[in-house]
Structures are given as structure tokens and as C-alpha cells.
Amino acid sequence: MAPAATLSAFNTTRDGKALESLSDDIDAINVLKQQQQQQQQKENDIYTESTFDKSKDKTQFRQYETASDRVKNFYIEQHTKQTVAYNLQARNRFKATTRARMSIWEAIEKLNTLIDESDPDTSLSQIEHLLQSAEAIRRDGKPRWMQLTGLIHDLGKLLYFFDAQGQWDVVGDTFPVGCAFDSRIIYGRESFERNPDFGHPVFDNGLGIYAPGIGLENVMLSWGHDEYLYHVVKDQSTLPAEALAMIRYHSFYPWHNAGAYRELMNEKDEEMLRAVKAFNPYDLYSKSDELPKVEELRPYYEELIDEYFPVKVINW
């Protein structure tokens, strides 16, 4: 016979309540499973049209030609300084340390003081942008993991408070380094004229250091909040591959929006492109929605965070 202490530990749930019997336990699990299945049936496919597809005047967004000098200067700096050498260095630095340890909600609050200089469409704080994106996804009945992706997708901007050199290596659209700068990047090829890799016989020539069909996961995208958060989240959450792609490529507009760099894709990237495109309207067009009520929404999203992040304190 097992000693009493061990037996009572076995018959006790984590919150200390004694279980009536094993069959109660199994019943509870079955009920939970059923609930989850029903919920999945109620959820819309991530690919069904977003409500924004009909209701927003899309010509109001991403108007870079008429944007402020703040935005224009941001991109000149980003396009001048994002080089192959810098990107290798940033990745090494990322791997070498843990910058902070905090929960997802703490991270959201910390980000609240950052105003993104690259963004012509919002001057709201990031917590508002994150909740606007998540709420729009939720309103459309999309899966819970996608709502959570909306809530966290820009948390990589925390980099700004750690080892960034400015905003140019944190925010803004992304593009690959190590291959030709494409004219479909914001402000075109001319905006790279002062980049040391501009005109380089390998780095700025066709596919450069990459083989055709190599797959985006093997392509160095300009270092910033997408790539950083992707690495943080992939090992510390149970979010699906589509969510990870939405995070990693959401700023890669020359690819998901303008059709550039398709020669670098592999088969898996085709599916990921669909997912990123499905996510994009919620990120972009929610920027003109009404202001979210942060404290009212918090309990709903804290539960959602717990569902996909088994460990509360995240290594950043």
C-alpha cells in the first residue's frame, strides 16, 4: 500500500480540493473537450472576409508620399542603416542575453510609452493599437489564438527599451538584406543610396546570397520587432504556425502586399502568405476604430494569454 501522504497528494487537485473519484475527473475533461469543440465550430475560418473589407476606405491608410517628415526621415535612416553586417550582429546580440523577465500584460503596459515614428496612420499608444487589432479579430469571430496574436503582434517593439540603436532597428516595414533592394519597398530603391550594401556585387544583385525557393525562414529580414517577437514567442507559447507567421511577417509589406520576393518562397510559405494576408486588415484598418477601454477588456485577454502561454513570466 502507498503511504498516506502520497495517496492524498495523488487524490488532490492543484488547488488543493480532494477529488471524489477518478471518473469525476474524466467527466470534467470530457465536458471541457466538448466545450472546446463547440467553440471551434462557432469560430470563423481565419480566411473568411474581414468586416473591414467592405466597411473602410482603404485609400486613407499608408499614404507615404504625403506622410510627415517624421515618417520620411525614419525610412531614410532605416534604409541607410539596415545592412547585412548589422543584421548578423543584431541576431548574435539577441541570442547572447535575456533582456528582461516579465509577463505579457506587463510587456503591454511597458510599451505604452512608445510612439512609433514610422507610422503615418496612428499616433495612439501601442496598448491601444494592440487592443484595437485584437478586438477587431474577436468581433469577426476569428479563433482565440488569432485574437491573441492581434493582442501581442507588436510587443517586439519592446526592443526599443533594451538594446536598440533607435527606432530604425525596431519599427517600420521590413525587407530582406543580402539580395537586391526591391523598388516596391516604401520610397523605392533610391532611398537605399547611402546604404553600404547598395550597389554591392552580391548583396544588391538579384537573389544575392539566397538560392531560389530557399524559404523565407532562411532569409534575413531587416531586424526589428517582427523577427524579435517571433523568436521570443515560438519557444514560450503554444501558438500555431500561422500565428508565428503573422507575427514574423506582418511588416513585410513588399512581400505580402506588393508581391515582391516571391522567388524566395518555398511551399510552406504559400500557406503562411495566406495567413499573413488574413491578419493584415486587422492590424492596419483597426487603427481608425474607436478607443478601446483597457481596464474593461483586461480580464478577457488575461485569460486568453494564460491559455497559450503556459509559463507566466516570459524571457524577453
Ligand SMILES: O[C@H]1[C@H](O)[C@@H](O)[C@H](O)[C@@H](O)[C@H]1O
Ligand atoms: O509603421 C508601421 C508599424 O511600425 C508597424 O508596427 C509595422 O508592423 C508596420 O509594418 C509599419 O509600417
Ligand SMILES: [Fe+2]
Ligand atoms: Fe508591427
Ligand SMILES: [Fe+2]
Ligand atoms: Fe501593428
